Each structure stands twice: as C-alpha cells, then as structure tokens.
Amino acid sequence: MxxxxxxxxxxxxxxxxxxxxxxxxxxxxxxxxxxxxxxxTALKNNSKQKVSDDTKKFLKAFYNYEGRPKKESINGLTTKKLQNTLFQTYDQLGKEYEMPKDLNYKSEIKNTTIYHARDEYDSEAKVLATFDSVITINGKKSDAKTLAEIKLKFQDNKWIVTGYKTLNNVSDYQGS
Structure with missing residues (x-):
C-alpha cells in the first residue's frame, strides 16, 4: 500500500x-x-551590390560638396571615430583660416568603381574603390584618379564605413 x-x-x-x-x-x-x-540577415545583406551601394553613398557624401566639407554629411554612413579622424584637419583649419568670400570651391566624384576582395562577407567587408576626384576652383577644373581602401561593418541592417585611406598604388591595397 x-x-x-x-x-x-x-x-x-x-x-x-x-x-x-x-x-x-x-x-x-x-x-x-x-x-x-x-x-x-548579415549574409543576406552582404551582396556585392549592397556593399557597393553603401560604399558609393559614403564616397558621394564625403567628396561631393561646395565650400567646405561637412562632418554631418557622413552621419550614419560611418562610425563617429572615423568621422573625427577624417575631419580632424578640416576642424583645425576652420578655426585658423576663413575661406575668402570670392573663392568658389566645389568638390565632386565621378566614375566610381568598387572592387571586392571576396564574393561574400560575414559582418565585415574590405573593398578597393577607384574614382575621379574633380575639384573646381572659380570655374577651373582639375581632376585626378583616386584609389581608396575602405573597410565596412554590417550594423543596423546596413554597411557602415569603419576605415578609409587613400592609396598611392593598387599594390598598397591590403585586401585578400
């Protein structure tokens, strides 16, 4: 029992x-x-096209301006640390030098091409970008071919730039 x-x-x-x-x-x-x-989600959004589009958005925001570049133009496209690094010289120059009123300065880029080191990325990417940088001062144009190494990180459903440096030669590219 x-x-x-x-x-x-x-x-x-x-x-x-x-x-x-x-x-x-x-x-x-x-x-x-x-x-x-x-x-x-990161892999779905890491297509070459998405990385290229977000890289081009950054380049256009950074290089297309009149007068002086503005840090706010790349808000949301880069990390705050990179913004401070890229605009450190401009911030210091702005304190010491006032642009003449009769100086018309314009910067823009054209013919942007993004080269990918790999077809797929997990949450980080490194690309090589080439573009023509066109500077116009009081109506006179000057253009130069520019090479840049750009590092990106997938964050908040978009690729943001975490590293940027211009290169002298394509052999300086550290991508894989």
Missing amino acids: SLTRFIPYAILIALIIFGGYQFKQHHDTKAAYNKLDTKY
Missing part, C-alpha cells in the same frame, strides 16, 4: 524534471536560432 502512495509523487517529480529539461532545450534552441538568424 505504501508503494502506491509514492507513485503519484514519483510521476510528479518526473514531470517536473522532464518539463525543466524541455524548457532548457527550448531556450537553447531559441538562442541558437537567434544567432543563426542574425548571421543569415
């Missing part, structure tokens, strides 16, 4: 243990799914 009294308690304990095990399995599976979903 005493054995039949403990059977319901044993079943209850077994159900609690099994329920706890199921809860842990569900939690682990959900965590693994979220990790894979995040990686899938």
Whole structure:
C-alpha cells in the first residue's frame, strides 16, 4: 500500500524534471536560432551590390560638396571615430583660416568603381574603390584618379564605413 502512495509523487517529480529539461532545450534552441538568424540577415545583406551601394553613398557624401566639407554629411554612413579622424584637419583649419568670400570651391566624384576582395562577407567587408576626384576652383577644373581602401561593418541592417585611406598604388591595397 505504501508503494502506491509514492507513485503519484514519483510521476510528479518526473514531470517536473522532464518539463525543466524541455524548457532548457527550448531556450537553447531559441538562442541558437537567434544567432543563426542574425548571421543569415548579415549574409543576406552582404551582396556585392549592397556593399557597393553603401560604399558609393559614403564616397558621394564625403567628396561631393561646395565650400567646405561637412562632418554631418557622413552621419550614419560611418562610425563617429572615423568621422573625427577624417575631419580632424578640416576642424583645425576652420578655426585658423576663413575661406575668402570670392573663392568658389566645389568638390565632386565621378566614375566610381568598387572592387571586392571576396564574393561574400560575414559582418565585415574590405573593398578597393577607384574614382575621379574633380575639384573646381572659380570655374577651373582639375581632376585626378583616386584609389581608396575602405573597410565596412554590417550594423543596423546596413554597411557602415569603419576605415578609409587613400592609396598611392593598387599594390598598397591590403585586401585578400
């Protein structure tokens, strides 16, 4: 008789243990799914076209301006650290030098091409960009071919620029 009294308690304990095990399995599976979903989203958005488009947006925002470049033009396209690095010289120059009123200065880029080191990226990318930099001062144009190495990181469903440097020669490119 005493054995039949403990059977319901044993079943209850077994159900609690099994329920706890199921809860842990569900939690682990959900965590693994979220990790894979995040990686899938990054991979889905890492096509050459998406990386190229976001790189070109940055280049246009950085190089297309009249008068002086503005740090705000690349907000959301780069990290704050890179913005400060790129505009450090302009910020200092702005404090020491006032642009003459009769100076019409315009900068723009044309013929932008993005070269990819790899076909797919996980959450970081490195590309080589070539473009023609056209500077117009009081109606006189000067253009130069520019090479740049650009590092990007996938963040908030877009590629943002984390590193930028101009190159003297394509052999200086550190991509793979």
